[in-house]
Every structure is written in C-alpha cells, then in structure tokens.
Amino acid sequence: MKTRLYTPGPVEIPARILRALSQVPPHHRTDVFRQTILKRVTEELKRLHGTEGEVFLLAASGTGAMEAAVVNSAGSGDKALVVTAGKFGDRWASILKAYGIAHETLAFDWGTAIDPAAIERALDRDPQLGTVFITHSETSTGAIHDVEAIAQLTRAKGRRIFVDAITSVGVHPMPQDAWGVDVVVCGSQKGLMCPPGIATIATRAVGSASGSRATGCRASTTTCSEGAEERSRIGETSFTPPVSLVLALEEALTMIREERAQRSPPPPPPPRAGDARRRASSSASACSRRACRTRSPRSRRPTASTRARSSSGCARPTA
Numbered sequence: 001m002k003t004r005l006y007t008p009g010p011v012e013i014p015a016r017i018l019r020a021l022s023q024v025p026p027h028h029r030t031d032v033f034r035q036t037i038l039k040r041v042t043e044e045l046k047r048l049h050g051t052e053g054e055v056f057l058l059a060a061s062g063t064g065a066m067e068a069a070v071v072n073s074a075g076s077g078d079k080a081l082v083v084t085a086g087k088f089g090d091r092w093a094s095i096l097k098a099y100g101i102a103h104e105t106l107a108f109d110w111g112t113a114i115d116p117a118a119i120e121r122a123l124d125r126d127p128q129l130g131t132v133f134i135t136h137s138e139t140s141t142g143a144i145h146d147v148e149a150i151a152q153l154t155r156a157k158g159r160r161i162f163v164d165a166i167t168s169v170g171v172h173p174m175p176q177d178a179w180g181v182d183v184v185v186c187g188s189q190k191g192l193m194c195p196p197g198i199a200t201i202a203t204r205a206v207g208s209a210s211g212s213r214a215t216g217c218r219a220s221t222t223t224c225s226e227g228a229e230e231r232s233r234i235g236e237t238s239f240t241p242p243v244s245l246v247l248a249l250e251e252a253l254t255m256i257r258e259e260r261a262q263r264s265p266p267p268p269p270p271p272r273a274g275d276a277r278r279r280a281s282s283s284a285s286a287c288s289r290r291a292c293r294t295r296s297p298r299s300r301r302p303t304a305s306t307r308a309r310s311s312s313g314c315a316r317p318t319a
C-alpha cells in the first residue's frame with residue numbers, strides 16, 4: 001500500500017517526471033544542456049507565464065526566489081507595500097525586514113480575499129510606495145487574490161508589483177505581460193509537479209504594460225548575478241544548476257503543454273459560401289453552440305497532470 005500525505009505540496013510526482021529524474025545528468029556547460037534549458041525549459045516557462053521578458057532559474061526553494069526578488073527591488077529608494085492575508089504574505093514582510101528595506105504592511109483577515117480598493121487608497125496616501133508585494137494563491141488559507149485588478153492599479157499609478165505565485169503557476173492563469181505583473185516568483189514543487197529545489201523569477205517584457213516604472217529583475221545579486229540575462233540568452237545559468245531537476249521540469253512543462261493542447265477547443269471549420277448570411281440571422285444560437293462545445297465533457301476530462309494539481313495548487317493524490 002502506498003502512503004500518501006495530504007499537504008499543499010510538495011505534490012505527488014507523476015511517473016513521467018520520476019522517469020525524467022532518473023536520466024544520467026548532462027554537464028551544464030555542454031550544448032546538450034544549453035539546448036535543454038534555452039530552447040525548451042526557458043521558452044516553455046515564458047509561455048506558461050505569458051511573458052516575453054526573462055525567466056531565471058535558481059537552485060532554491062520558493063522563499064529563495066522571494067528573497068532574490070526582494071534584493072533586486074532594493075536600492076530604488078522607494079518604500080514597499082506588503083499586502084498580506086496569511087502566512088505567506090507575511091513572509092514578504094519578514095524578508096524586507098531582514099534586508100532593512102523600508103516597507104509598510106496592509107493586512108487583511110486570514111482567509112479573506114484582498115480588497116484592491118484598499119491598496120488603491122494606500123498608494124494614493126503615500127507616493128513613496130513604489131513596489132507592492134503580494135501573494136496570488138495564499139496557501140495557508142486557500143484564498144486567491146485578484147492580481148489582475150491589483151496589477152491594473154499598480155500599472156495605472158506607475159508602481160511595481162511583485163507576486164508570489166508559488167502555488168498558482170500552472171494552476172491559475174496569470175498572463176504576466178498582459179496583466180502587467182512586473183515580477184513573478186514560483187517554486188518547482190507545487191503546480192509544476194516536480195520535487196522541490198528549483199525556483200524561478202519571471203520578469204515581464206519591458207514596455208509590455210505602459211505606465212509602470214518597473215525595471216524587473218536587476219542583475220545585482222548572487223542568484224540573479226551580473227550578466228545573468230546574457231547567460232540566460234545563451235542557455236546557461238550563472239552557477240551550477242540542479243541539472244536533474246531541470247530535466248524533470250522539462251518533462252512537467254511538456255505534460256502541461258500537452259494537456260493544454262488536449263483541452264483547447266478544436267479550430268473552427270473553414271467558412272463556406274452563405275455562412276456570413278446564416279451567422280447574421282442566427283448569432284444567438286451560434287453563440288450557445290460555441291458555449292456548448294467549450295463545456296463538453298471531453299474538454300473537462302482530467303488528465304494525469306490535472307489529477308496531480310488541484311485548483312489551489314495543492315497535492316491531490318492520483319488515483
């Protein structure tokens with residue numbers, strides 16, 4: 001009998017990913033590894049995040065990526081606003097405190113969803129608040145926060161937003177460039193279905209959301225080191241990466257891509273003569289037919305990776 005722990009992660013690892021972990025790891029300064037990182041893992045991560053910016057891989061837990069993001073936000077002269085409604089929101093404040101970075105905290109009751117209007121009031125009160133630190137899916141309570149609405153505010157007001165998406169990447173959509181989220185941090189052991197040990201920092205493409213003074217992840221720490229962007233472009237990390245975990249992540253990202261392809265609605269048939277006239281006279285029924293198609297049981301059928309990932313990024317044991 002298999003022992004299962006019902007925790008919010010690390011999740012149970014699908015067999016395909018376990019098999020990927022058992023490969024002989026290539027050296028990280030060889031072409032085969034550069035190709036793996038550059039062409040597949042990094043590009044797939046960018047697709048998953050919805051960014052044309054950069055995605056940095058760190059050998060760290062999720063908190064390591066939070067810390068790297070905080071260190072990279074320092075020195076701007078701005079104060080930070082930590083918005084929290086749980087244990088992991090509080091973690092942003094602890095890290096800022098440890099680095100002596102000026103910040104104020106806007107706290108909501110645990111279990112509630114953060115109110116964007118309260119953030120707007122705080123930003124209006126203090127123009128020095130340059131960066132908002134927030135959690136997307138607050139694992140300690142199960143609440144998901146409206147990052148889309150909050151990023152709309154930070155963009156409009158020329159502030160930056162850094163999001164802990166450690167349990168939401170791969171589970172809840174957060175198209176980074178489209179929403180204007182400056183920095184997103186993630187860990188490998190939740191929605192990405194891998195063992196712990198890889199953390200990522202994704203920066204939005206500069207200019208993808210006008211009005212923000214964000215510069216994203218500046219190269220100044222040992223993790224996002226000097227030249228990290230250039231290295232990322234040639235498919236290398238600055239320091240020795242957890243090669244076997246990268247191979248696991250590659251497999252996980254392939255599974256996610258396959259699942260998405262399976263769930264996306266089939267392309268519409270090519271138009272035929274007379275279609276335009278028929279559409280004009282029956283647009284309402286065409287609409288409802290489309291809705292039917294996207295809700296078909298086939299599109300909701302769980303696959304290996306949905307079974308491994310629940311809606312909150314928690315481990316849901318596979319059958």
Ligand SMILES: Cc1ncc(COP(=O)(O)O)c(C=O)c1O
Binds near residue numbers: 062063135165166187
């Ligand atoms: C939302 C959130 N943030 C941060 C963390 C911390 O991640 P790690 O334990 O990988 O450092 C977790 C871990 O559960 C989390 O769920």
